[in-house]
Amino acid sequence: MITETDNLYASLMATKAAPDDLEQMISASAPEVQARLARIDRSFLRALLRHSRGDAAIPHAGAIIRHLATAPVAPVFLPEIAHSRTMALPVTGEIAGMPAFSNRAFDRWFHDQRVDYGLGLYGEKRRVYETDQFADSASTERRTIHMGIDVFAPAGTAVHAPIAGIVQSVIYNADPLDYGHTLILRHPFGEHSFFTLYGHLGASLPGLCQPGQTVAPGQIIAHLGDWHENGGWAPHLHFQIMTDLLDQTDGNFFGVGQESLWPVWQQICPDPNLILRLPPALFGR
Numbered sequence: 001m002i003t004e005t006d007n008l009y010a011s012l013m014a015t016k017a018a019p020d021d022l023e024q025m026i027s028a029s030a031p032e033v034q035a036r037l038a039r040i041d042r043s044f045l046r047a048l049l050r051h052s053r054g055d056a057a058i059p060h061a062g063a064i065i066r067h068l069a070t071a072p073v074a075p076v077f078l079p080e081i082a083h084s085r086t087m088a089l090p091v092t093g094e095i096a097g098m099p100a101f102s103n104r105a106f107d108r109w110f111h112d113q114r115v116d117y118g119l120g121l122y123g124e125k126r127r128v129y130e131t132d133q134f135a136d137s138a139s140t141e142r143r144t145i146h147m148g149i150d151v152f153a154p155a156g157t158a159v160h161a162p163i164a165g166i167v168q169s170v171i172y173n174a175d176p177l178d179y180g181h182t183l184i185l186r187h188p189f190g191e192h193s194f195f196t197l198y199g200h201l202g203a204s205l206p207g208l209c210q211p212g213q214t215v216a217p218g219q220i221i222a223h224l225g226d227w228h229e230n231g232g233w234a235p236h237l238h239f240q241i242m243t244d245l246l247d248q249t250d251g252n253f254f255g256v257g258q259e260s261l262w263p264v265w266q267q268i269c270p271d272p273n274l275i276l277r278l279p280p281a282l283f284g285r
Contacts, residue, residue, distance in 0.1 A: 009261060036138055058244050060189075073275050085115040118151070119149065120146065121150075164216055170210060180199070184196070185215065199240070200235070209222070
């Protein structure tokens with residue numbers, strides 16, 4: 001049984017129950033608990049239980065991370081980011097006068113920096129996500145930790161596939177501050193698959209990719225979208241790796257996670273620089 005508290009994630013993990021017992025445990029809980037968990041991703045809850053028992057939250061995540069550390073990759077952008085003028089774009093106050101990524105004044109500001117690419121950080125806490133849109137019924141904690149790397153460049157800039165894959169989904173996520181045009185690629189890996197997500201794309205996406213299509217490394221798969229088509233953001237790519245899609249089958253995936261659950265989210269969405277291969281100094285670290 002899961003105890004009714006403000007934080008059902010913590011209550012669930014405190015049981016240290018086996019993941020296979022999740023549904024029975026929810027059924028034995030109070031109606032209020034059942035109602036609050038009704039729309040929570042069940043695969044994510046099972047990952048939390050595995051973590052609470054000292055096991056890997058995603059059993060195959062370690063093997064995927066080790067594979068990506070040495071697998072050959074193609075550049076996602078040309079000219080290559082590492083050989084271009086770049087700047088890190090932390091949102092925690094280090095850059096005086098930088099507008100928010102969701103403020104149209106950012107475009108002029110970024111143009112004036114005279115760089116080719118701007119880089120938004122993985123694992124960064126972002127206050128823009130402290131709204132009800134990024135809450136859920138299991139906890140009062142908002143999902144604020146960024147699980148992708150952002151690459152800012154002009155709208156229309158081509159995006160290339162870094163590794164071979166199969167188009168999992170091509171969707172337009174229309175909510176404000178969502179991904180807009182979104183591509184997810186599936187990459188078979190032994191008995192499992194991992195996935196890469198490309199968010200904030202332009203309307204050229206459906207003409208370039210369709211579900212079931214295979215893509216080759218270096219192939220143009222999308223272009224960066226402008227404000228009206230990318231969810232309401234300055235033009236950029238949100239690039240993310242998922243070792244498991246959990247129960248998210250509608251062409252969307254969590255782009256931010258709860259800070260208190262970050263050890264689990266890191267296994268689900270490891271550092272995208274495993275694929276981008278950018279020198280850490282480019283992120284200001």
